[in-house]
Amino acid sequence: MRIDEDLYALAAKLGRAALARRVSVATAESCTGGLVAGAITAIAGSSDWFDRGFVTYSDRAKIEDLGVPEATLERWGAVSEPTALAMARGACLRSHAQWAVAITGIAGAAGGTMEKQVGTVCFALTGPEGMQSTTCRLNGDRAGIRRESVRIALEGLVERLEA
Numbered sequence: 001m002r003i004d005e006d007l008y009a010l011a012a013k014l015g016r017a018a019l020a021r022r023v024s025v026a027t028a029e030s031c032t033g034g035l036v037a038g039a040i041t042a043i044a045g046s047s048d049w050f051d052r053g054f055v056t057y058s059d060r061a062k063i064e065d066l067g068v069p070e071a072t073l074e075r076w077g078a079v080s081e082p083t084a085l086a087m088a089r090g091a092c093l094r095s096h097a098q099w100a101v102a103i104t105g106i107a108g109a110a111g112g113t114m115e116k117q118v119g120t121v122c123f124a125l126t127g128p129e130g131m132q133s134t135t136c137r138l139n140g141d142r143a144g145i146r147r148e149s150v151r152i153a154l155e156g157l158v159e160r161l162e163a
Contacts, residue, residue, distance in 0.1 A: 003042045007147070010154040011039045011046075017161035018049035018099070023127075025157060026097035027053040028066055028087040030078065030104040031121060035150045051097040056087065066090030079104050079116050081133040084124035092126055099127040099161065101153045105138075107145045121149050125156050129163075 003011075018025055027036045037053030040046050054065050059078055062068040068086040076082045087102035105121030117137070124133040136152060138145045 003039050004147075007039045007150055007154065008042055010151065010158060011043050014040065014154055014158050014161065015043050015046055015049055017158055021161055023098040023161070024049050024051045024096060026051045026091040026095040026100040027153070028091040028100060028102040029053065029055050030057055030062070030087075031107045032103050032146050032149050032153070033057065035146055036101065036103065036153045039150055039154060051095045054087075054091055054094075062087060062090075066094065077116070079106055079120055079122055081122050081124065081135055084122040085126070085131055085133050088124040088126040088131065099125070099157060101125050101157050103149050103153055105145070105149060107142045107149075109142055119145055121145065121152075123149075123152060123156060125160055127160060129160070 029036055034053055034055045040050045056062045056065050059073050063070055066087050067090040072082050072086050084102045084104050088100045091100035102124040106116060106118050108118035119138040121138055122135045138148050
């Protein structure tokens, strides 16, 4: 996915907010496959505030790289707010970042169920001021769902850091 002007502007805004607060950011991504980290690293100088990105597409990667408990995945599934929260927590614990965003979802075109349809995406943010999570039902094709997920993740971080 090409980083468009809107995502570039959001990533730049995130960078200014992170620098102003003197904090660094990490990402934990599943359905976006590193697109949030890609948007962030499109910004020159992002190494001053972006620590690292984890792409944990499989359950095993979520467990091994981020420390997501197997019990969480078994009980709630990979696409759930508890899993997103565990991913965000793990990204902070396994990096030098003070803030992390996590995304896990079903971008399609296949993979959805009656309970968790294509377009179901769970987000989590964690930082010194606590954790929060949300689930969105996004419309569109795979590329559109992934792009919208990147936008939501970047906006969420910006809102938290500018608060």
